Amino acid sequence: MKRLAINGDQAVALSWKQVNPDFCASYPITPQTIIVEAFSDYVADGEVDTEYVCSESEHSSMSMCIGAAAAGARSVTATASAGLAFMWETLYIASSMRMPIVMTVANRALSGPINIHCDHSDAMGARDSGWIQIFGENVQEAYDNSIMSFRIAEDLRVRLPVMNCLDGFIVTHAIESLQPIETEDVKKFVGEYKALLPLLDYKNPHTYGPFDMPEVYFEHKYDQAMAMLKAKEVIMEVAAEFEKLTGRKYGFIEEYKTEDADFVAIAMGSTAGTLKQVVDDLREEGLKVGCIKVRVFRPFPYEEISKAVKGKKCVAVMDRALSIGAAGPLFADVCSAEMCAADAKSPKIVNFIYGLGGRDVNVEDLKKVYRAMIDGSAHKVNYLGVKK
């Protein structure tokens, strides 16, 4: 297929069109994602045969996806910010019922104050809900991750829902160059949906969502945790197959000039792209710096990160979310990756909270992160560019 000049919303909608899921439910929470508008155009023009339902709330969107998935339909939805927060209860239900729902999240700040611009607070709120969380850096990755999400979610070793995260506005609304995959190849890659114990198989009735007493609840949660660990294997298998198809390589993390670096910044989403530019700029100044992008946040790549930061002098973890009263969520996970490493020879690890509510973070801002690491002025938790 020819390259397209397309934004992140359109790219995700295009991936859905190529997959042609059975069911899609959506609600235009403030802020709305354009993904479902673009997708509803495909529905209106008969380019997909998806049952597309406009719900009366995000809570019902996820509830309908759960019902549809349990019935035996490949189900998708998209949301952002308050919409994801409103789904919170049902996110846990979707994952505990092992529903392979694929949801795109255009990452945006949570109220209050009401804001609608990019940060990762929404996805971080869903961090413990049992969903696989993948963060894309740009339009191409959002598209590629969307397609891979179906394979990962539906793999019988996993059967967990997948959240395909991309930065609100920065990736959703920016037009970039996309190399799409031929629709036939997408269909082949994703495969025909195989329903597992569907409700509509009335001759073999199944009970979904029963009550668990303390004797069994823990075991069901353990099963989910084990499936999430299994997902690590599957994510890499799917990535390897995807590389064969497209030549594009994906892993849990992406390291950029880290090998000989003393100072490394770690980020998720579009900031990882900006960091690469910063690393190049600072390398020209002779500074030994590098950066790491975390692509898969759940399951968390402990070993990969621990290995990547080994022997570094200082590591700055960039969090576009804040756990008020503690630090950033990515920081906490990177620290525990280091603390738990068998041969822990930990670098100093510092946390930078940045870009909340869509505050722009540019090359010059990010250079300050490296300079603070190098001159030792970085505190344990730093608030990048906040007006005091």
Place this chain on the structure above:
Amino acid sequence: MITLEELQEKPDKLTEGHRLCAGCGEPTIVRQVLMATDLPVVVSNATGCFEVSTSGFPYSAWNVPWIHSAFENAAATIAGVESAYRVLKRKGKIQDEMRFAAFAGDGGTYDIGFQALSGAIERGHQFLFVCMNNEAYMNTGIQRSGATGKGASTTTSPAGSVIPGKKEFPKDITKIIAAHELPYAAQASPHNWKDLHEKAKKGFEAGGPAFMNVISPCPRGWRHDSSQTIAIARLAVETCVWPLYEYDHGKWNLTGESKRIAEGKKDKLPIDDWIKSQGRFKHLQSAKWENVADEIQENVDKKWDELVRLSQL
């Protein structure tokens, strides 16, 4: 009209072995509703007494496909199932005709479940939503809901020395649902199984969303002997606290005993009979709260007259 002999031959979709209280109205209602379709049926259930008592893992009292998701989303969940059915049928992956039902208590209907229910009705999903109305949050310990009757003592609207139980009249959810102008809505009672069966049958065959509000006496919450459930359900109808009626494609019809009362063929019993039958209203029998009983009677009369007028249109 179906006969008892014919009902006996119907397969049990909800089996014995569930853990609902003795005298609970709900299993009777659910059995009667599910007997009203011979087509395969998928059931969604809101969180509540019925969910917790019929599904304790690894056991299940359900012989039909059943899903429980959360408290407020029984309608959205069954809407998802029904949507999946429509698309898979369109794609040729399913051939058989099927039906869809959702069961919720009054909390999952009047209060927390109302938005999802209203949305699913507006969108026109084909499903029958049944409210098993025991007029409070019984599963969590008898807290007041939007369905609790005025004067009823609950754990969050207790009858005290200055407040005589719940202060407000219940929300008229059946009329609110009818205002969606859906194909079919009805009120029913488990004591009149023929009437309930006919209504459930119409609901399943309505060709769109259908709603039934069924009164479900609760011995624990209403404070009556567990042997009196069906008698009290009958009394609710005979006092016109719970009129039997339907909204059938825009037409309001009184049914069962309510129809006979409206036609003057049966007496309308006074509210005192209703109040005396249950411990939750015990305090209203004292001279101090006489006015509350009067207000309840006044409201019952007003709502009843309104309904009779609607049925004559």
